[in-house]
Amino acid sequence: MTAAPGSPTSPTASHPPWLGLAAAGLVTLLLLLGVGALGIVGDGGRDDAPYLLAPVVAVVGVLLARLSPHGSAVALGAAAGVVVAVALGWLVVGLPAGASALDVVGVSGMYAVLYAGAAWLCLRRSRAR
Helix, strand or coil, X not given: CCCCCCXXXXXXXXXXXXXXXXXXXXXXXXXXXXXXXXXXXXXXXXXXXXXXXXXXXXXXXXXXXXXXXXXXXXXXXXXXXXXXXXXXXXXXHCCCCCCCHHHHHHHHHHHHHHHHHHHHHHHHHHHCC
């Protein structure tokens, strides 16, 4: 008799989604390096600070989910949503001088897709048998 997926005796219930979490760690590192060294909005500085909410949401969410595959996927999806919300916020409020809307949309879209991909990897783990 096999246990239902997600039950405490299921093989997937006790194993965190390592591939998805590793991908999320790389995305977070890339985001931190991009914000710190290059800047997303203009030349960086304080204008990029809201983008740092995405890694915070990802880390806190994954820890609150206790590394469960489904909870980690939700947390990483929320991090992707934060990146999109920050970019939309800049477009609505107005970009600082020297910032390109195309750059903000492109780079933010890249980070959102990468976080969404990491979430998908976690979700795949939650559906694995």
